[in-house]
Amino acid sequence: MRRQWYRLDNAALIFPAVMRRNWNNVFRVSVTLKEQVDPAVLNRAIGDLRTRFPTIFVKLRKGFFWYYLETVDQAPEAEQDYAWPLTPMTQKALRKCCVRILYYENRIAAEFFHSVTDGTGGMVFLKNLAARYLTLKEGVEIPAEGDLVRPEEEPKAEETRDCFQLCGAKKTVSRAEENAYRLRGNPEEDRFLTIVTGILPAERLLEKAHAQQVTVTAYLAAVLAEAVLERQREEPGSHRRRHIKITIPVNLRRIFGLNTFRNFTLAVNIGFDPALGEYTHEEICRLMYHQLAAETIRQRMAGRVTANVDPQRNLFLRLIPLPFKTMVMRLVYYFSGESKGCLNLSNMGELRLPETMAPYVERFDFIIGVQYSYPNNCSVVTWQGKTYISMIRGIRDSELERLFFSRLVEEGIPVEIESNGR
Amino acid sequence: MYCIYCGVKLQDNSAECPLCHTPVVLIPGPPRKAAPYSDRLPQAEKQSGKLLLLGLVTVILAATALGCLIFCLKTYGAVSWSGIAALGIALGWIWLILPMWFPRWRPMVFLPVDFAAAGGYLLYLCVQTGGNWFLSFAFPVTGMAAALTLAGVAMMRYICQGRLRLMSLLLIVIGLSFILVEFFQHLTFATPMFVWSLYCVTGFCLIGLFLFAASFIPPMRSWLRRKFFF
Numbered sequence: 096m097r098r099q100w101y102r103l104d105n106a107a108l109i110f111p112a113v114m115r116r117n118w119n120n121v122f123r124v125s126v127t128l129k130e131q132v133d134p135a136v137l138n139r140a141i142g143d144l145r146t147r148f149p150t151i152f153v154k155l156r157k158g159f160f161w162y163y164l165e166t167v168d169q170a171p172e173a174e175q176d177y178a179w180p181l182t183p184m185t186q187k188a189l190r191k192c193c194v195r196i197l198y199y200e201n202r203i204a205a206e207f208f209h210s211v212t213d214g215t216g217g218m219v220f221l222k223n224l225a226a227r228y229l230t231l232k233e234g235v236e237i238p239a240e241g242d243l244v245r246p247e248e249e250p251k252a253e254e255t256r257d258c259f260q261l262c263g264a265k266k267t268v269s270r271a272e273e274n275a276y277r278l279r280g281n282p283e284e285d286r287f288l289t290i291v292t293g294i295l296p297a298e299r300l301l302e303k304a305h306a307q308q309v310t311v312t313a314y315l316a317a318v319l320a321e322a323v324l325e326r327q328r329e330e331p332g333s334h335r336r337r338h339i340k341i342t343i344p345v346n347l348r349r350i351f352g353l354n355t356f357r358n359f360t361l362a363v364n365i366g367f368d369p370a371l372g373e374y375t376h377e378e379i380c381r382l383m384y385h386q387l388a389a390e391t392i393r394q395r396m397a398g399r400v401t402a403n404v405d406p407q408r409n410l411f412l413r414l415i416p417l418p419f420k421t422m423v424m425r426l427v428y429y430f431s432g433e434s435k436g437c438l439n440l441s442n443m444g445e446l447r448l449p450e451t452m453a454p455y456v457e458r459f460d461f462i463i464g465v466q467y468s469y470p471n472n473c474s475v476v477t478w479q480g481k482t483y484i485s486m487i488r489g490i491r492d493s494e495l496e497r498l499f500f501s502r503l504v505e506e507g508i509p510v511e512i513e514s515n516g517r
Numbered sequence: 518m519y520c521i522y523c524g525v526k527l528q529d530n531s532a533e534c535p536l537c538h539t540p541v542v543l544i545p546g547p548p549r550k551a552a553p554y555s556d557r558l559p560q561a562e563k564q565s566g567k568l569l570l571l572g573l574v575t576v577i578l579a580a581t582a583l584g585c586l587i588f589c590l591k592t593y594g595a596v597s598w599s600g601i602a603a604l605g606i607a608l609g610w611i612w613l614i615l616p617m618w619f620p621r622w623r624p625m626v627f628l629p630v631d632f633a634a635a636g637g638y639l640l641y642l643c644v645q646t647g648g649n650w651f652l653s654f655a656f657p658v659t660g661m662a663a664a665l666t667l668a669g670v671a672m673m674r675y676i677c678q679g680r681l682r683l684m685s686l687l688l689i690v691i692g693l694s695f696i697l698v699e700f701f702q703h704l705t706f707a708t709p710m711f712v713w714s715l716y717c718v719t720g721f722c723l724i725g726l727f728l729f730a731a732s733f734i735p736p737m738r739s740w741l742r743r744k745f746f747f
Contacts, residue, residue: 514535
């Protein structure tokens with residue numbers, strides 16, 4: 096296959112610029128099968144998908160003005176999983192391949208450098224990888240429906256495009272907003288990332304959300320915001336109440352009706368100002384729901400996409416050499432990128448698979464890495480009636496997770512906990 | 518098996534609750550299913566390439582400095598210009614190469630070292646050229662620059678609230694420090710007073726006073742934030 100290259104999409108530009116030696120933006124999707132994973136078959140499945148997913152099997156390269164992605168000549172080999180997921184991808188590793196395929200017992204995991212794709216794109220790839228693996232291993236005939244594609248087909252042009260360039264508005268929406276309260280804690284010395292996964296019955300969670308007349312995402316954001324607020328109250332010497340805001344990555348594919356395997360997500364911050372007074376649980380739920388609804392209308396999203404895309408199109412900025420651009424982007428990210436929200440809550444929603452494939456799959460997990468300056472993050476995925484909420488932290492203190500999950504228990508939702516803690 | 522404190526259900530083989538660290542009362546038996554994550558540890562990134570490059574640059578710089586000294590000694594029988602060159606190379610090494618040996622650039626550690634090295638270099642220049650401008654000019658000016666730079670860096674790194682007000686005060690202090698610089702210049706080189714410093718003072722103080730006033734007026738503060746948002 097001829098080596099191809101791709102410009103980074105608009106959302107992907109920031110990630111190589113802000114990465115550090117010991118931190119970069121990586122996320123993980125994993126599928127747990129009913130049988131133990133055979134690495135040899137998994138490697139064959141990876142090889143079969145290499146040409147079908149050219150924007151996934153890429154390496155990060157440096158140009159004079161921009162970073163870009165180049166297809167790899169050889170698919171990466173599956174390797175055994177780590178004790179703690181989402182270890183940063185080193186610059187050297189990114190120059191080889193921006194995706195890592197891991198296996199452990201029954202689980203196949205894919206970890207992506209965020210410049211390659213977003214959670215939705217990553218999950219589409221993982222479903223296809225699992226489908227190909229099951230076809231090779233078990234001989235299952237899995238139809239190419241839903242997110243599944245035929246591995247022997249040529250990639251479609253729409254799958255590799257930068258959709259941010261297609262959905263702008265004529266006017267931009269300002270990104271100015273109040274800074275949020277910053278969660279803190281004692282960092283783990285060896286960058287160990289603790290993951291606490293709560294397993295909840297999806298139906299009960301939905302019931303609770305509907306009882307408040309809100310969506311599951313808004314409901315979880317409200318409970319999370321309450322936990323963060325409690326955390327702020329507990330902080331010694333914190334007399335000043337700062338904004339509590341949860342960052343919600345919004346999948347733009349549904350909003351604009353466009354499909355791509357690359358990044359097409361935009362984050363919105365929803366929350367409240369605790370300095371204005373006390374809020375009840377119901378009020379926080381309503382606040383979260385209405386803010387999320389107001390922020391995610393198509394026109395507003397288009398305006399925000401334009402605000403992001405405009406600098407990328409500016410001739411003067413385009414002509415600045417990459418090292419200077421990187422410096423500027425780092426500054427922008429440091430002062431504004433991570434200061435507007437307390438933590439991310441990324442809800443991938445309910446996953447579906449073809450009927451012939453679903454019986455082979457035990458569960459799915461979705462974990463996003465921690466940001467550089469805030470130590471906690473939360474991601475959610477639902478599969479066959481169970482919601483898996485993964486909370487990740489780079490600090491020792493587990494108080495936020497305790498507040499969040501015990502609040503759900505208080506609400507009457509049974510929570511089963513598992514962790515990689517040591 | 519449930520945590521008696523949080524009320525969450527725990528894994529069968531848990532020794533304690535991962536949320537509140539309450540120990541499990543039952544004696545944990547052998548795990549009934551595999552641990553959720555592998556025990557393979559990630560390997561630390563090898564630094565040998567970077568260290569090798571830094572070592573190579575250090576050796577080249579040291580060889581250049583030594584070469585200058587030897588050439589000078591052989592040619593003139595004394596260390597003349599080569600001392601300035603060698604110490605200049607050492608200063609460059611301290612400023613640019615030394616921080617790279619460490620995993621993180623810590624400004625509150627490296628900046629004082631940088632200013633101390635600059636001060637030492639200026640002292641050598643002063644002694645070498647037979648001047649008497651170090652104590653009355655270079656030393657106080659370098660010290661002032663170091664103090665103001667460190668104050669600015671500390672403010673940006675460690676203080677989260679009231680930055681605008683502090684920044685405005687720092688700008689005023691920087692402005693006023695130019696008078697001192699001109700005063701030391703006047704003392705040392707007998708130049709006339711208030712030739713250029715007043716322009717700097719006026720500029721810095723005006724900006725500082727404007728920001729200071731703006732920090733007390735919420736609409737002005739939010740306008741500044743909106744207009745200069747990046």
